[in-house]
Amino acid sequence: MQQSDCGRVLRCSSGVCRRIAFGVSREVRLGSRCKASRPASPASLRLQRAFPAPQLGGRQAGRAAPSASLFQEVGAPAARGVSLKLTEPPSQTSMAAVVSRVDSPGTDVFVTRHGSFIVRSDLGCFLHVPDFCSGQDIKVQDLHPACRGGDHYVADPTSSTICILRGDTFCKVLNLSSEQPTNALPLHPSCQGGDHYASCEGLFFIFFLSRGQVLSVADLATGAAAKEVHLESPLLRGLYYYGTDATHLACFRVDEDNNLRGHRFAIAGHEEVFSLHPDVASFLPGGLALIHGPAFGVWECLKLISNATDLPLPSSHEITRKVGYSKVAFSQKFSTSESLDSESLVIALLQSQFSLPTIYGGMGLRTEQEEWEEVAEEGEPLRVILQPRQKLYWWQYRLGLGKEPILFCRSLKVTRSPTPPTHIPLPSADS
Structure with a gap:
């Protein structure tokens, strides 16, 4: 049997296909x-790894009453077929879910005075946008090598400082793309092991979902002004928590219709719900499946x-x-x-x-x-x-x-x- 000049020769017999191509038999x-x-x-x-300093827009608009109403202080009264063309893709009856921060260390969301951020440390980059609802001016930049590998990324909406938590230590940085963080400081023992970290009102909020409580402290290193409050059940289902403005916290949750929503903790136990722009949501782990x-x-x-x-x-x-x-x-x-x-x-x-x-x-x-x-x-x-x-x-x-x-x-x-x-x-x- 002669080899073809333009391709392969196949002999099929007894379930075995012999291929002869370019002088090699297999x-x-x-x-x-x-x-x-x-x-x-x-x-x-x-991904290539060098970026200029980010130029960001303003933070999310809107302001409401303090968020403390959704936190109940401990001891306080309770508040409220086969085709020859294609086998078909699966029907879209199953629902995809966004990976939570707990199951994706190094992925986090926060807001600073410069805008809203999503960090994907696993990809070595971060997204920033004027606010999570907007599809305008979405930018993705590289994480500085020294800023990668964090477990949590936390910031106060009124500040420019970003805290990066790794294990039982933390450091601070002003620009994730171009600056070396400060020297690492130890976390106070009471501030270690949180599922989520957020910041607003000049305080840090540390979420312990397994016991349904959140600890607020003025300083992560000293644990000063510690106050433990009970976390209301609606807030236990958050995927990501962050400070959204000077006096409010927020979280991302997937609703009953499998839409990713933001929930801003507001007055009298109510929540302000807002939609994330699809291009923003798709940057989160699992977000592509949620959108597409x-x-x-x-x-x-x-x-x-x-x-x-x-x-x-x-x-x-x-x-x-x-x-x-x-x-x-x-x-x-x-x-x-x-x-x-x-x-x-x-x-x-x-x-x-x-x-x-x-x-x-x-x-x-x-x-x-x-x-x-x-x-x-x-x-x-x-x-x-x-x-x-x-x-x-x-x-x-x-x-x-x-x-x-x-x-x-x-x-x-x-x-x-x-x-x-x-x-x-x-x-x-x-x-």
Whole structure:
């Protein structure tokens, strides 16, 4: 059997497909992965790391009565089918969830006198915007190397100072993108181990959700002016807590309709509810699935080759497939500085979303080694000798969000059944 000048020669018999390409012979069991002609490029997805000082707008507008009414002081009276084109993505009956700060250390939200911030230490960057409701002037900047790896990021809305908590210590910085933090100070023992940290009214609020209490202190190092109050049950379901203005705290929660809302603690036990802009919400871990729909992975049937005769049948075919990721299907309205590649940021957000567990709208899969370049079509000529009455199905794996395909994986599988393969050709995020 002669090698083809333009592609591969395949001989299929007894469930074994012999491939001869460029002088190399390899056996591939039907149903196993066949490599494509173009080698996978290495992942070049690291974010670039240098930014100028942020120029931010004002903080969230609006002011109401003090937030203390939602905190009850301890001891005080209580207050109130298969297609030859595509296997279908899953129906969108399942709800995705945003990952809470407790389950995503290094992700945090806060407000300073310069605007509103979301920190993604896992991606090495942060988002800032005039307020979380606005879709205008959304900027993403790089975290200074010395500001990465924090467990909590806390700020007072009337100040420019940001506190970074790591373990049982904390330090302060004025600019997350361009400054070294101050020397680390030890947290007072009473201030250690909080689930959330927030600041307003010149005080720090430390949330201990397991016991339904919050501790307010004037200083994290000394624990001065400590006052422990009971946390009302509506506030136990917060994903992120922060000071929203000089006298109010707020939190993010997902409501019954699976919308991410901000809840501003207001007078007489009431809350002021506001919506986060979708581009802001999508920056949070799990936010892409909340906005665009949960991730899915399906096998697409690229081609069916069959022999309806009682004799072996040689034939020539071409397998055409897409490889890469679709920039049209997914785009974000983030402004980035010159030192941050906006495309790498989008890729990092997508990779993070696909790696999350299904409860957060992910797939629990690592995709860094896939072809993260703009999607392009590849044609691959084949010469196949089919045995009598034999059918071969060629499949390609793809990932998407909602119902939109985004990442077309390089992996191919060959089966003799119209049932899609069950094997997932990507490594687990836990591996």
